[in-house]
Amino acid sequence: MRFLSSVAVVLLTLALLPLTATTAAAQPGESRAQLEVTDITPSVVGPGAPGEVTISGRITNTGDRTITGLEARVQRGDAVDAPDDVQRALQDDVASATVPQFAPVTDTLAPQQQAPFEVRIPLAGGPSSLQIDRNGVYPLLVNINGEPQYGGRERIAEGRFLLPVTATPGNPPSPPPAATPTTLLVPLVDRPRMEREATPGQRTILADDQLSESLAPGGRLSDLVQAVGEEAGSGSPLAGGLCFAVDPDLIATASAMQDGYQVRQPDGSLQEGIGAGAAELWLGQLREVTQGRCVIPLPYADADVVALGRADLPDLIKGALDGADLIERELNVQTRRDVLWPIDGALGEPAASELGDFGIDTLLTQPSALGLSAEERAPVSVDTDNPEYRPTAQPIDPLLTAALDPQRAETGTAPAPAPGNGLLTAQDALGALTVRARTQTEPPAPSVLAPPRRWDLAAGDLRGLLGGLRQLTEQGFVRPAGLPSGPDGADGGSGSDEQAPPEQDGQPPEEGGQSPEQGGDGDREPAEPPGEQLPPARLNYPVLAGANEIRPALLQDLAALNYKVGDLFRSSERDPAIDVEPGVLTTPLRNGLLRAASSAWRGEPDAARTWLDTGESTLDGVLAGVQVDEFSGKVTLAASNSPIPLTVTNRLPVTVFVELKVARNPGLEVQDLGVLAIPAQGSRQFWPETETSRVGEFRVDVSVQTPSGTQLGSTRRLQLESNAYGPFTIVLTAGAGLLLVALAGRRIVRRVRNGRNTAEDGAGSAAPSSGSASDTPGRSENPGGTEQARDPDGKAPAWNAESRGAVGAWPGDPHHRQ
Structure with missing residues (x-):
């Protein structure tokens, strides 16, 4: 019976196992596989485009069940003709207008296994095509189906993107009346890596060696520079519409790496870094690509300028905006010192009022951070708390921001797009820009494409975006344009020399020069004509952005450390024998502190504190010198x-x-x-x-x-x-001795005199009573018959125990001496 019972339990368990496994694996919204699209050809369907769309990539089984019978198809939704429709297509599922047949991908895909795929689908034709017969922007869905082990057939992965169609096969394009002025920001930003910047006698130390991977061919930063060089090089129609936003800390770190550096290990030890060659190669490529281009210096380490202003730290704001000289020296370019692209495109008071002192007259901000609607993208004049400072704000296009960075709210902070989705976001940006160009008013407002700060786009993905932009340019939809100048049309504000010390408590700043040709090869929009007033706007700092700021308590600690840096500078001077300026020593210390206020740590207070501790440790090491x-x-x-x-x-x-x-x-x-x-x-x-x-x-x-x-x-x-x-003790002792001698001498004198008077009294009483007074000189008669000795003041001495005990008080009777 026991054997039969055991067999029954085993059979029941085996019967329920498929049901249990299916239930556990089929969680709503959970993908069983990851789809990575690596190529979409063409990215823009225009004149001369092939009659089909080819989508290729790879599929990875991210679950723990084998998947069999993988198939793929491409479904199309209705064309989106307005910005609101684009937003819905980016955020929500779009109903499919076409449902072609599936095409096989692979028979079996084991857990963690990867397989390539390619789908070709005609633009027009029968039911197995996209059935596109007019121009527009179409949402497409790549649908991967399969049958997981212990389950039924289902959608295991998907990918969505927009496909711009400016001309159907055999037909000419139909561009808008006027092309949309368009600027693409190319951010070159990384997380802080440098624990200690090289100073005379000390080598550079990095917290890790991940930057070497990013700078090497195939890495994120290498791909960005390489793709721009290939698709928008010298003579390209896109050249005037690209603007590099460069973090000075990244350039300083790469420059330090090429000279050799050490890397901190988890156990605290130091090891030689391996990225010297990659850093040198990348800097060389960057110098070539940025020649004659618009280059915007970001705050050092992309520091949270708004938080620094809210903490009332104008000296640190100045330090954060002090990196233009470093970029110009290392890249041999002129920078747009007058432009600030704040974190998340949002700026608040009191930081805004401080910017007038640093030559910032153009701000790149989200419309909502100015109290404007998403469709208001023309430049405005910003009212700040400083009545004498009214910078120009160029709104960033929120529609394009949402396309390039779908994981963030309009003015919040979120990580960069997940790896493998870069090409899809590039396609969405091209689609959104095409819709924007078709629906523009006259004259068209400029569109500024602002990608995520730490844009993670493979070289092929960025090439696809730039290639699409080039096609839209050639067909008259967009016009590459530079950023506008400030209200006075001047090219740039002031900037302090890179070796200038941190200003603190009256420390005099060392102002650097200003070039009248800042900004590249004349690709900037002309200044507003004299007399033409821009519409006013007020800053509207979002609550979500404020919630992600660097914490005030940390900034106060940072300010206290920065005071020590400034104090060291003020207490130092160049030694002619060694010829090193104090700023060479103190500027790296200040920069190390600013890394703790980097935008990379928004929402990560523990990481910010760790970097502040690192900066403090480095400062303590210098002070200990x-x-x-x-x-x-x-x-x-x-x-x-x-x-x-x-x-x-x-x-x-x-x-x-x-x-x-x-x-x-x-x-x-x-x-x-x-x-x-x-x-x-x-x-x-x-x-x-x-x-x-x-x-x-x-x-x-x-x-x-x-x-x-x-x-x-x-x-x-x-x-x-x-x-x-000590002298005091000697004087005190000598004084006491002299006093004792004086007192003793006085007593001796008094007693001697008293004894003499007593002896004379005894002699007078033995003489005859008939003696005359004249026989005893110096005496006077006493009516009482008794002669008394007198003090010099004429008073009779008091006879007391002390006088009786003195020598001679009782002559001839030693028993009465005491």
Whole structure:
């Protein structure tokens, strides 16, 4: 019976297993496979295009069940003719207007296995075509079906995108009356990587070596530069409509890498980096591609300027906007110093009011961040809290932003598109731009395409986007255009020299030059004609953007550290023997702190804190370069004003002005030597005098600090032993001795005089009573018959115990002496 029961349980389990597996694997909205589209030909259907669309890529089984009988087909929705229709097509499922037959892909796909696929479908014809007979922008769906193990046939993966059709086969295009001015921003931004920037005597240290992969051929940043060079090189019609948005920190990191660097390992050790060659190759390609192009310097490390302004840190805003010189020097280009593309295209007060001091007169912002509708894209004049500062804002096209970055809200922050979807977002951007061009008013408002900050697009995907833009340009739908200038038509504001120190508490800025040709080869839109006023707008900083800002508490800690950096700069000067400016030392320290405020850490407070700790550690290491040397043993003070030996060593490449700080110690005073100059990479010995008021041992804590109070290096403890009295003790002792001598002398004098008077009294009583007064000179008669000795003041002495005990008080009777 037990055997039969066991068999029944096993059979029941096996019977239920398929049902259980099917239920567990068939979660709503869960894809069993990942579809990666790598090529769409043509990206824009226009004159001369083939009569079919070819879509190729690969399919990966991401589940834990084998899938059999994989098939694919391409379904088409109705054409979208308005921006609202485009938004719905990007966000929601679109009803299929055509349902062609499936074509086989592969027979079996095991878990984690990958298989290529290619689908060809005619543009027009019978039921197995897309049935496109007029121009428009069509939503397409790549539908992959299969049969998972233990389940029925179902859709296992899909991919959606827009296909612009500007001309059906055999027909000419029908462009709009006027082409839409279009600018594509190409962001060159990465996450902060550099723990410590190279300074004289110290090598560059990176937190990891992932940037070397991105800069190497096939990497993200390499692909961006390569695709632009191939599809929009010199002489390309797109050249005037591209604008590179470059993070100075990325350029500084790549430049440091090509000279050799070290990488921090998980265990804290350091290892040689492998990306020197990749960095050198990438920088060379970037220099070539950016020649004569529009280049916008982003804030250093793409720092959160809005958060810095809200924390009332204008000096750090200035530091963040101080990277234009570095880019110009490394890439040999002129930058648009007057343009700011804030994080997420949103800017708030009080940061906006501070920008006027830094030459920013053009802002790239989302329309909603200006209180405008999505269709208002013409430049406006921004009212700030500074009545004398009214920059021009060029709205970013939110329709194109949604196409290029579908995972983010219009003014929120989200990661870049998932790998494998780059080409689909490029297709969506081309479709959205085509709809925008068809529905433009007269004159057409400019469209600025703003991709995600850390745009993850393969070279082929970006080539597809640029190729499509070139076709739309040639057919009269778009016109590549540069960014507009500010209200005065000037090319750029001021920028400080890259080696300038961080401004802090009155530290004077070192302003750099300004070039009248900033911005490239004349591809910028002309300034507004004199007398023509732009419509006004007010900043409308979104709540969602504020919620993602770098935390105020972290920024206050950052400001405190930045004060130390500025204090070190103010306390340093160039040493002629080494010839290093203080800014060479302090600017990398400030930049290291700004990495903690990077937009990469929006929504990641722990990562921001980690980078702030890294910046603090680096700063502490530099401050420790000036310190009091360790003194072994004990110092014996032979005299009350003996000097003590103190040696201050400076390992930094600049002269540093310091003060010795000696902790108070009862019984010991140490001479204040004032401000001392310690030469670069040298040392000086000092002998401050001491003043002791007691004998014994002293433990004295000595440190060195800047004249403003920032401590440099560690506190050292000296052991002192004093065997000599101090001047105060000697004076006090001598005074007490003199007082005792004076008192003793006074008593002796008084007693001697008292004894003499007593002796004279005894002689007078033995003489005859008939003696006359004239026989005893110096005497006077006493009516009472008794002669008394008198004090010089004429008073009779008081006879008391003290006088009786004095010598001579009782002559001839030693028993009465006490």
